Amino acid sequence: MLLAAGIGLFMIGDAGVLAALLGVVVLGFAAARVPWRLAVRQVGIALPFLLLIVLVQGLVEGWGSALVVGLRILTLLALAGLVTLTTRAEALIDVVERALTPLKPLGVRPERIGMVVLMTIRFVPVLREHADAVRDAQRARGVERSFVFLTPLLVKTLRTADGLAQALDARGVDPGRAARQR
Amino acid sequence: MRTRDLAYVAVFAAIMVVLGLFPPIAVGPIPITAQSMGVMLAGSIIGARRGALAMLVVALMAAIGLPVLSGGRGGIGVVLGPTGGYIAGWIVGAFVVGLITERVWTRYNIGWAILANVVGGILVVYAFGIAWYAILSGQSVVLAAAQNAVFLPGDAIKVLIASAVAVAVRRAYPVIEAAPQRA
Numbered sequence: 001m002l003l004a005a006g007i008g009l010f011m012i013g014d015a016g017v018l019a020a021l022l023g024v025v026v027l028g029f030a031a032a033r034v035p036w037r038l039a040v041r042q043v044g045i046a047l048p049f050l051l052l053i054v055l056v057q058g059l060v061e062g063w064g065s066a067l068v069v070g071l072r073i074l075t076l077l078a079l080a081g082l083v084t085l086t087t088r089a090e091a092l093i094d095v096v097e098r099a100l101t102p103l104k105p106l107g108v109r110p111e112r113i114g115m116v117v118l119m120t121i122r123f124v125p126v127l128r129e130h131a132d133a134v135r136d137a138q139r140a141r142g143v144e145r146s147f148v149f150l151t152p153l154l155v156k157t158l159r160t161a162d163g164l165a166q167a168l169d170a171r172g173v174d175p176g177r178a179a180r181q182r
Numbered sequence: 183m184r185t186r187d188l189a190y191v192a193v194f195a196a197i198m199v200v201l202g203l204f205p206p207i208a209v210g211p212i213p214i215t216a217q218s219m220g221v222m223l224a225g226s227i228i229g230a231r232r233g234a235l236a237m238l239v240v241a242l243m244a245a246i247g248l249p250v251l252s253g254g255r256g257g258i259g260v261v262l263g264p265t266g267g268y269i270a271g272w273i274v275g276a277f278v279v280g281l282i283t284e285r286v287w288t289r290y291n292i293g294w295a296i297l298a299n300v301v302g303g304i305l306v307v308y309a310f311g312i313a314w315y316a317i318l319s320g321q322s323v324v325l326a327a328a329q330n331a332v333f334l335p336g337d338a339i340k341v342l343i344a345s346a347v348a349v350a351v352r353r354a355y356p357v358i359e360a361a362p363q364r365a
Contacts, residue, residue, distance in 0.1 A: 096246055112188065116239055119192030120199065127200050150343070151350040154197075154227065158355050161193045165186035173185075 093118050119164070123157070130156045187232055190357060194224040194236035195243070202252040214333060215252035219340040221272045222303035225279025226295060226348035229358040233276035241269050267314020271307035278302035280358075283348075287358055295345035303344070304337050 093114040100110040134152045183191075198220040224233035243250045245261045251269075261269055279302030286294045308330055316326040352358075 096242065099246070112183075113239070113242070116188050116192050116195070116235075117243060119189060120195040120239055120243065123192050123196030124199050127196055148350070150347045151354065154223070154347065154351050155355045157193050157197075158190065158227075158351075158357060161189035162186060165184070165189040168185050168189075 123161075126160060127153070127157060130160070183232075190228045191232050191236045191239060194220065194228055194233065195239040197223065198236070198240045199243075199250045202250055204252070214336050216340075217252055217272075218303060218307060218333075218337060219344050221276045221307060222279055222299040222341065222344035223347065225276040225281075225302050226283050226298060226344060227351050227357055228280070229284050230277045230280030233280040234273050237269075237272040237276045241273065244269065264315050264318040265311070266318075268307060268311035270314065271310030274310060275302045275307040278306045284358055290349065290352055292345055292349050295348045296341055299341045299344050299348075303341060304334075308333075 096117055097110040097114040100113060130153055131149075134149060134156065137152075138149065198217055201216040201220045204216040221233075221237060224236045227233075228236070240250055241261060244255075249255060251260060260266065279298045282298035282301060283290065283294070286298075308327075312323060312326045312330050315321070315329075316323045319326070
C-alpha cells in the first residue's frame with residue numbers, strides 16, 4: 001500500500017490536495033491512538049532535512065513548487081511513520097516474503113530474505129547500544145571523540161552477529177524453514 | 183550461505199540504516215549522505231557477495247516503504263526515482279569493493295583498501311547514479327556528472343575513513359576468507 005501511495009504522491013502536484021491528504025494521515029494517527037509525542041518524533045527526525053529541501057527548492061524553482069514538494073515529503077513521511085508504528089514487523093516481513101515469492105524459480109528463498117530483514121531491524125537498536133558502550137569505554141580511558149570509534153563498534157557488532165548465528169544454529173533454526181512455521 | 187553469513191548481511195544492512203539517520207546535506211536534487219560509507223565498509227569487511235546482499239536488503243526495505251534511506255526517506259518512489267541509480271549503484275559498488283578486497287586479501291593494506299573503495303565505492307556508484315539520473319531527468323550525462331562533482335570532497339573523506347576502519351577491522355576480526363581459491 002505504501003508503494004502505491006509513494007508513487008501516487010509524486011504524481012499529485014496540487015498543494016491543496018496534498019494538504020488534505022496530510023490531514024487524512026494525521027487523522028489516521030489519531031485513530032490508531034499513537035501517542036502524540038511519538039508521532040511527532042517520527043516526522044521530527046527528518047525536519048531539518050525537510051526544511052532545507054524546501055528552502056533550496058524555493059530558491060531554485062519558486063515557493064509554489066517548494067510548498068508542493070514540502071507537503072509531499074511530509075505526507076509520505078507521516079504515512080510511512082504511521083504504517084511502521086501500527087504494523088508489526090512480522091506483518092511487514094510477510095509482505096516482503098509474499099512480494100518475492102514469484103522469484104522462487106530463480107533460486108531466491110523468500111523466507112531467508114524475510115529473516116535477514118527481521119535481523120536487520122533488530123540490529124539497528126543493537127548498534128546504538130554498542131555505540132553507547134564503546135563511547136563510554138573510550139571516555140573512561142580519557143579518549144574523547146575519536147575516529148577509532150568505528151573499529152571497536154564494528155568488531156563488537158560482528159561478534160554479536162556470530163553469537164546470534166550460533167544461537168540460531170544451536171536451536172536448529174534454519175532461516176529457510178523458520179519463517180514458514182510462524 | 184550459512185546462518186552466520188546472513189547475520190553479517192543483516193549487520194551491514196543495519197549499519198546502512200543507522201548511517202541514514204545522519205541528516206543528509208541537500209545540495210541540489212541528490213542528497214549527500216553518510217550512507218556511501220556503508221557501501222565501502224560492507225564491501226571491505228564482509229566481501230562481495232555478502233556486501234552486495236546487504237545493500238540489496240536495504241534497497242528492498244526502502245522499496246517496501248521503510249524509512250531506511252537518509253533523511254527518513256523510503257518508498258518505491260525514491261528507489262525508482264531520479265536518484266535511484268545511486269541505490270542500484272550501492273549494490274554493484276559493494277560487490278566490486280568486495281571483489282577487489284577478496285583478491286588482495288592476503289596482502290591487504292591501506293593502499294589496497296583505498297583503491298578498492300575508490301573504484302567500487304565512488305566510480306561504480308557514480309556511474310550508475312549519473313547514468314540513471316541523466317536518463318530520468320533528461321539532462322545530458324555531462325551536466326549530471328558536473329552536479330555529481332559536489333560529492334567528491336565528501337566521498338574522498340569517506341574513502342579514507344572507511345579504508346582505515348577496514349584495515350583495522352581486518353586485523354582485529356577478519357571476516358573475509360583468504361582470497362578465493364577458484365580465482
